[in-house]
Amino acid sequence: MNTITLRHNRIELALHELRPAIGDGRPLLLLHGLGEKTPTTVPIDAESWSGAIWGLDFTGHGESTLPVGGGYSAEVLLGDVDAAINHLGTVTLIGRGLGGYIALLAAGARADAVHGAIITDGPGLTGGTYESSVPQVVRLMNQGETPDPYALHELSRDVRAADYALDFVQFSTANSELSEPINVSATYRPAWLEAVAAAPGVASLPISDALDLYR
Amino acid sequence: MTPHRHYRVDADGVGIAVNEWGNENDPVLALVHGGADFSRTFDVFAPLLAAAGWRVVAWDHRGHGDSDHAHLYSFEADLRDAVRVLDTVAPQRPIAVVGHSKGGAIMTSLAEAQPFRFRSFVNLDGIPYRRPGPDLPEYQRADAMNTEITAWLEHRRRTATGSRKPGTIEELARRRAQMNPRLSKEWLEYLVTVGAREDADGWRWKLDPSMRMGGFGPWRPEFGLFRLAGLGVPFLGVLVGADEPMGWGTKPHQVEKWMPRHGRLEFFEDIGHFIHIEQPEMVAEMALDFLGDPS
Numbered sequence: 001m002n003t004i005t006l007r008h009n010r011i012e013l014a015l016h017e018l019r020p021a022i023g024d025g026r027p028l029l030l031l032h033g034l035g036e037k038t039p040t041t042v043p044i045d046a047e048s049w050s051g052a053i054w055g056l057d058f059t060g061h062g063e064s065t066l067p068v069g070g071g072y073s074a075e076v077l078l079g080d081v082d083a084a085i086n087h088l089g090t091v092t093l094i095g096r097g098l099g100g101y102i103a104l105l106a107a108g109a110r111a112d113a114v115h116g117a118i119i120t121d122g123p124g125l126t127g128g129t130y131e132s133s134v135p136q137v138v139r140l141m142n143q144g145e146t147p148d149p150y151a152l153h154e155l156s157r158d159v160r161a162a163d164y165a166l167d168f169v170q171f172s173t174a175n176s177e178l179s180e181p182i183n184v185s186a187t188y189r190p191a192w193l194e195a196v197a198a199a200p201g202v203a204s205l206p207i208s209d210a211l212d213l214y215r
Numbered sequence: 216m217t218p219h220r221h222y223r224v225d226a227d228g229v230g231i232a233v234n235e236w237g238n239e240n241d242p243v244l245a246l247v248h249g250g251a252d253f254s255r256t257f258d259v260f261a262p263l264l265a266a267a268g269w270r271v272v273a274w275d276h277r278g279h280g281d282s283d284h285a286h287l288y289s290f291e292a293d294l295r296d297a298v299r300v301l302d303t304v305a306p307q308r309p310i311a312v313v314g315h316s317k318g319g320a321i322m323t324s325l326a327e328a329q330p331f332r333f334r335s336f337v338n339l340d341g342i343p344y345r346r347p348g349p350d351l352p353e354y355q356r357a358d359a360m361n362t363e364i365t366a367w368l369e370h371r372r373r374t375a376t377g378s379r380k381p382g383t384i385e386e387l388a389r390r391r392a393q394m395n396p397r398l399s400k401e402w403l404e405y406l407v408t409v410g411a412r413e414d415a416d417g418w419r420w421k422l423d424p425s426m427r428m429g430g431f432g433p434w435r436p437e438f439g440l441f442r443l444a445g446l447g448v449p450f451l452g453v454l455v456g457a458d459e460p461m462g463w464g465t466k467p468h469q470v471e472k473w474m475p476r477h478g479r480l481e482f483f484e485d486i487g488h489f490i491h492i493e494q495p496e497m498v499a500e501m502a503l504d505f506l507g508d509p510s
Contacts, residue, residue, distance in 0.1 A: 007375040009425050010286045059287070068228035069277070070295070071287030075432055079371040086372060109364045135291060135328040137298050139227065154291060164433040171361050 001040065003063065008083040014063035015084050016055045018042050023050030025215060026115060029084060029091040030055040031099030034124025034155050035147045037062030045207045046094065050215070054091075056084045058099075060148030070140070070150030074102060074127075074158050081106040085113045092214045094207070097122025098155055100186065101165075104196065107182055108168025111175030116214030118183045119193065120207060126190045127160030162195035173201030183210040216262040218255075224274070226299035232281035233274040233300055237265030242509045243305045244269035247297070249316025249341065249461070251394065251422060253280030255409035260491045263499035268509040269311065274300045276318075278423035280410060288426065290434075293321050294328070301332060309334035311506050315491060316341045316461065320439050326446050333448040337502045340455050340488050342443065343436030344465040363431050374425040381417030384408065391420075394428075394461050397487040436463065443473045450478035451505045453498075455486045462488035479505070 002017040016038045018030070028049045032038055038055030046053055057064040058077050081102055085091060090113050095103035100119030107117035136157065140149040172181045180203040182196065189197060197204055205213060218234035225231075234254045244264055246257055254273035261271045275282040276293050285292070301310070311334055314322040319341015326333050351359060382390070388403035395403060411418040443450075452474065454465055467482045474480055481501065483490060491498045 009371060009374045010284075065286065067286030069226060069285055069287075069292060071277075071285060071289040071292035073287075073289055073432065075367075076287060079368060082368045082371065108361075109368060135294055135324045137291075137294055137325070137328050139295070154289070159433040161433040167357060167360060170357060171364075 004087065006083045006087055008059070008079050011059045011065045011067065011080070013059070013065075013080055013083055014038070014057040015087065016057070018053045018055055021050065021052040025049070025051035027052045027054050027088050027091045028211075029081075029088065029093050031081065031093060031095035031103050032058065032061065033097030033099055033122030035061070035152050036096065036123060037146070046211065048208070049211060054084070054088060056080060057146075058102075058151075060151035061146050064146065066142060066144070066146050066148050067150075070148070070154055072151050072154040072158075074098075074105060074155065077102045077155075078105040078109060082110060085110055089113065090115050092116045092118075092211075094118040094120065094211075095122075096120050098124030100125060101127065101160065104165060104168050104172075104182060107176070108171035111172050111181065114172070114176070114181070116178060116181055116183065116210070117172070118207060118210045118214070119186055119196070121186045121188055124155055125186060125188060125193065127192065128157035129159070133157075160190065160192040162192045165192045165196050166199055169196055169199045169202060178214070180213070183213065185210055216258055218261075224300050224303050226277070226296040229277050229285050229296065230283040231274050231277065231296050231300060233272060233303075235273075236261040236271040237269055239270060241265075241268050241270040242311065243308070244271050244311040244313065244506070244509075245301065245322070246271050246273040247312065247314040247318030247322055248273065248276065248279070249318045251279070251426070251428070251461070252316070253410050253421070255280065256406060256492065258405075258409065260495045260499060263495055264313070264503065267503045270304075272300070272304050278426055280421055284423040284425075288423075290321065290324070294325055297321060297325060298329070305332075307331065311335050311509075313337040313339065313502055314341050315339040316488065323439055323442050323446070326448060327442045330447055335449040335506050336446070337451045337453070337505060339453045339491055339498070340462060340465070342452055342454065342465050342470050343439050343463045344469045345436060345463070360431055363429055367427065367430065370427050371425075377424045379419040379422070379424045381414060381419050384418055387411055387418050387420060395459075395489060397457065397459065398489060398492055402492065440470060440473045443470070443475055443478075446475040446478070449505070450475045451502070452478065452480045453490065453501075454480065454482045455488060455490050456482065456484035457487040459488040
């Protein structure tokens with residue numbers, strides 16, 4: 001597997017090419033779920049994609065840097081995806097769980113460079129509650145390897161507010177060339193995702209149909 | 216005044232620089248700085264508290280002052296770092312706390328998460344009520360947020376290789392005057408000598424260049440307000456009237472109903488966000504009076 005190292009501030013990110021293009025079309029970028037890493041083979045759902053297929057290991061995951069002392073946010077992972085977009089150019093995004101939420105943020109923040117974002121089930125889809133809960137002050141020890149326990153702790157509790165998620169839907173639909181630049185394929189829909197799925201400009205197709213839509 | 220003691224605390228691998236004023240055997244008073252600041256900004260204020268019998272402990276937040284530049288930054292990480300320092304100086308013991316700006320907000324969060332650490336709490340203009348910046352209609356708010364996100368991402372693309380711009384002491388002081396328009400030229404030039412380092416090509420602020428004012432996220436400043444009502448320690452909140460770029464602009468009528476029971480709120484119409492630097496003697500006297508006898 002061809003792996004490229006990208007730099008995001010002090011983090012080195014591993015961007016893996018799972019498969020070169022077998023035809024025309026832009027790259028498909030896989031975003032893994034919380035505690036996961038990029039798979040070593042092309043997921044069955046994505047096999048029909050004719051462009052190249054890439055996967056990004058988020059900060060603290062897979063072969064990317066294991067940070068010291070935690071401090072994660074979904075917005076930092078958005079910066080990870082931005083580094084990948086800066087390298088690959090326009091992509092279609094498909095994300096599992098937490099990766100699906102980050103795909104939504106990227107679709108809004110870089111609407112001109114994200115040609116469709118598909119949100120699927122996976123670890124870390126729920127996130128924390130909207131109303132800020134009692135702050136957690138815990139000390140975690142990493143074993144010198146990813147995934148970082150601080151990533152698991154902090155990114156399973158980051159606030160996922162429906163109004164915040166809808167801002168990104170709005171940015172995406174306002175600036176994308178697609179009429180439905182977001183697709184929710186997830187079966188399980190926490191409150192923020194329920195709100196996203198009901199918004200104008202958001203489709204709810206199965207994964208294979210969504211990939212056809214963004215091809 | 217130069218701190219009496221300076222040392223580092225290891226916070227899960229991030230080195231946190233701690234400065235102390237006063238007798239080591241006196242009761243601990245944690246003095247917590249705000250965003251983009253550092254503990255040596257207390258060089259005048261802290262000795263006034265120490266002189267009254269407090270062991271004043273101030274630390275530089277990660278990425279600030281002499282503390283390590285970290286891989287990542289978050290409010291929760293700042294909270295953890297604070298606890299690492301408090302565990303060193305006063306493990307499980309209640310202490311007096313004075314927090315300014317974001318330092319006040321961090322300690323308000325800690326007072327909810329770990330109330331047993333607090334004996335009394337003075338919050339200096341660290342009660343957020345709304346997002347900083349102008350109030351905008353909805354469509355402009357969304358545009359402004361989108362612009363902010365793009366600017367943040369562009370900043371992140373540059374920080375991989377970026378460093379702070381060097382300059383003379385006067386130049387760095389002039390730049391900081393944009394954040395601190397009410398503070399004297401002499402004070403800002405002094406801050407350069409303790410908050411910046413001198414390289415061959417000039418002075419550079421020690422603050423991590425990846426840090427940036429503003430920002431975006433799902434967090435609402437009001438969340439901090441909701442915690443106030445439940446605080447169970449003696450609480451003095453201080454708000455100011457003079458508008459400044461670094462201030463939240465919170466006014467008493469916005470937060471009065473959220474004050475903890477028997478909490479006290481003081482308002483100073485003609486003073487700015489850095490009230491403890493503008494009027495150190497007055498603020499020290501007020502805080503000391505509220506905190507009571509250290510022993």
